[in-house]
Amino acid sequence: MSRDPALRRGALRTTIGIARPHLRSHRLLMAGGLVALLAEVALRVLEPWPVKVVVDAVTVSLGADRGAAAGQPPATPALLIACGVLLVGIVGLRAIVQYCSTIAFALVGSRVATALRARVFSHLQSLSLQYHAKSPAGDTVQRIIGDIGRLQEVAVTAGLPLVGNIITLVVLAVVMTVLDPLLAVVVLLAAAAYLLLSRGGTPRITAAARSSRRSEGDLANTAAETLGAIRVVQAYGLEHQRVRAFDRGNQKALAQGVRSRRLAAALERGTDVIVGVALAAVLVAGGWRVMAGAMTPGDLVIFTMYLKIALRPLKDLAKYTGRIARATASGERVAELLDEPVVIADRPGARALGRVRGDLLFDDITVYDGHGRLLFDGLSTRIRPGETVCLLGPSGAGKTTLASLIVRAADPAAGAIRIDGVDVRDATLASLRGNVTVVLQESVLFATTVRENIRAGRDGASDAEVEAAARRSRAHDFIVQLPDGYDTVLGGRGDTLSGGQRQRIAIARALLRDAPIVVLDEATTGLDPAAKAAVTESIAELTRGRTTVSITHDPAGIRGADRILWIEQGRIVEDGAPDELLARPSSRVSEWFRTSLREAS
Structure with a gap:
């Protein structure tokens, strides 16, 4: 099996590459999911505005007579009810389009995984007997079932939210720059800090995840080998020996899995600190600008809400890095199967034999x-x-x-x-x-x-x-x-x-x-x-x-x-x-x- 460094560096590209041929037939469904996703991003950007209007209106009603809030309309029952209804409408509509996008991409993920699994299984059957004699059956089954299943799961639970949050980050970066260019710098600094933190952590998480998947494949092979020879195991009293072999593999898989999750948790907690520092900086600088009359309290509220939304991709990147790394390792393992050459195949121009005489x-x-x-x-x-x-x-x-x-x-x-x-x-x-x-x-x-x-x-x-x-x-x-x-x-x-x-x-x-x-x-x-x-x-x-x-x-x-x-x-x-x-x-x-x-x- 290939362990080429170039393959490792391009692991994510390799994973996407094996799925790409199966995506073409689902372009319409993917386009619908993307439209729903963009609508969800737009509604997420609109969601804080009713809050801003209410905060500014209440501030004026409480006697704000200077600064940027002085020209805002006072709070009235009609205004408050309208803002409440608008907020409920935005949240409800966002839930609907988010549901639609999730279902659309989940369907695509399931169908692509099904097609990919069938393609890998068909490819395996065309490989030579020499390949099958050398390759552990348990690990091969683990790749077909477990690794492709992990690709499907992560595509829906991590890939889709990540795409939505990154689009949100780009949109909100533009909006926040328009609202207050000075405070928008905080977002850029937080993103830069995260990139520096993840640059060292992500490769180690991917390497640990790759080792974990390999250990799980070895474990599956031990189990398949034992169960396939259960008559010999029982006849020769080898149960304890096989349990010890399984336990060694189990402990190795556990250690590799824990290491992967520990590295991912460290990255996630480091990102939480970056987000916390960014929020503190916005509160301090934003409060000062409100006191100076450069922005309204509602502006500070909406900017803070935008900041939390905009920094969510950073938290999600940290949260999903472990999942994505494990999925990437799984993608490599599936790609290795598909890269195995078919030695015995029809030649170009091969003709069908009729019923032969048997000479x-x-x-x-x-x-x-x-x-x-x-x-x-x-x-x-x-x-x-x-x-x-x-x-x-x-x-x-x-x-x-x-x-x-x-x-x-x-x-x-x-x-x-x-x-x-x-x-x-x-x-x-x-x-x-x-x-x-x-x-x-x-x-x-x-x-x-x-x-x-x-x-x-x-x-x-x-x-x-x-x-x-x-x-x-x-x-x-x-x-x-x-x-x-x-x-x-x-x-x-x-x-x-x-x-x-x-x-x-x-x-x-x-x-x-x-x-x-x-x-x-x-x-x-x-x-x-x-x-x-x-x-x-x-x-x-x-x-x-x-x-x-x-x-x-x-x-x-x-x-x-x-x-x-x-x-x-x-x-x-x-x-x-x-x-x-x-x-x-x-x-x-x-x-x-x-x-x-x-x-x-």
């Missing part, structure tokens, strides 16, 4: 693993349509990597994988993957109904087609015995089912997909004999008449193969029919087969 060619490919080590160098082999090929070899030989190239989970550094003579990089990803079905050792099911899990193989399939696929995979009988049959909602990852049941639902999903190429990656490993027998029958139904690439360590799994490829040290060292290779006592396949049978017995 696979690995054409002189060179592949590196996730650590940059050479895995295959110039490997070539062909798998004919309808042929079943088993990939065998020692652990780490690259069997799964080789199979994953078929669906472009990764691309070779050199050479090509061709299907029916077409380089897979020249085909659209959707059409390529639509021609391939993958069944993994740990088939992951989603926390939805059994029906929808099977229908994931082909969106839009009818209920009858779903049930037919389940019957072919030998899953129908146990499905109908579930509490709600096909409408039973499964637990996360399908953990409410046995391994064999999950695998048969996954095979039903693959059958519904009806792709001409099948990739099996240890599909029967870890199953008990009865479950393995049922799954093996389902696999036989799935692979009948289809090009099949199977990775297996099950001796029984090679019997139905047309060919076996033994992969070792980046090359194919044995290639032949099972019976042929097993008949040669010196072959690696034969040696592996004998060893496997001894271990099984």
Whole structure:
């Protein structure tokens, strides 16, 4: 993840930049909110004037006969009532337009956050398996949910009030200069003092907030990792160990969060002192000018009220600096996700494949693993349509990597994988993957109904087609015995089912997909004999008449193969029919087969 100083200096610009593309479609709503905001500022400027009129009128009625107040009209019941009604009207109207502006910008914030979250999630799904293997899932989820949520919250609770107050400050600076240029200097001095104070404090608050968000992401990852492996944690009695790990992360996140809030509180209290000094200066100097007849008591009151309103942005800047800093740190974290390059994507001019025959060619490919080590160098082999090929070899030989190239989970550094003579990089990803079905050792099911899990193989399939696929995979009988049959909602990852049941639902999903190429990656490993027998029958139904690439360590799994490829040290060292290779006592396949049978017995 990027920690570039330039990115940090432009953190706010980066945060605004990721939201800007989603703002264009809400320009009308934003314009309405801005109009309401400007109306609220205008009403805020008008609000003190009824008070000024009343104060000056009362002053004259009490006997003021000199100075600027001498020419003011005296207080009368009609005047007082009119000023009271006017003040209520201004306050009421200001509340209405403020409500409208808040709602308008809240809607924009919610819609932009929703669109941004969808954009980030879509981008994440397009990133390579290598990225997901290296990136902690808990921290990634924290960025999608927590960080984007914080951006939305701060935009409404801090950004909107801040914009309104800054506009108010500019307007009131002009008005106060017209009323009394000398006292208006106090506002400028207070603003300058705040800028000096915040210049040193704001970067430290932002840095602390960034560390706090990073610690919270690490904490989320610890929690996700523990809960995802809860069976292992409980089986090995690791609860106390994981609690200690979580507590360390929790305490670190707490310390960083407290530091951020402490710095923000110090800035806020320092700003309160600046505002207090500015008010005292206006009271002293303003009182002196009233005594000298240069301004009326009402002028002093309205100027003091304006000063408090004008200095509110300074207080709000201090108040919201912590929130804005944390939001900026969140924006950086979201931007880092969006900056991750999409390695596997459609080439310009990529064409959609129709239904392929299943002729696979690995054409002189060179592949590196996730650590940059050479895995295959110039490997070539062909798998004919309808042929079943088993990939065998020692652990780490690259069997799964080789199979994953078929669906472009990764691309070779050199050479090509061709299907029916077409380089897979020249085909659209959707059409390529639509021609391939993958069944993994740990088939992951989603926390939805059994029906929808099977229908994931082909969106839009009818209920009858779903049930037919389940019957072919030998899953129908146990499905109908579930509490709600096909409408039973499964637990996360399908953990409410046995391994064999999950695998048969996954095979039903693959059958519904009806792709001409099948990739099996240890599909029967870890199953008990009865479950393995049922799954093996389902696999036989799935692979009948289809090009099949199977990775297996099950001796029984090679019997139905047309060919076996033994992969070792980046090359194919044995290639032949099972019976042929097993008949040669010196072959690696034969040696592996004998060893496997001894271990099984």
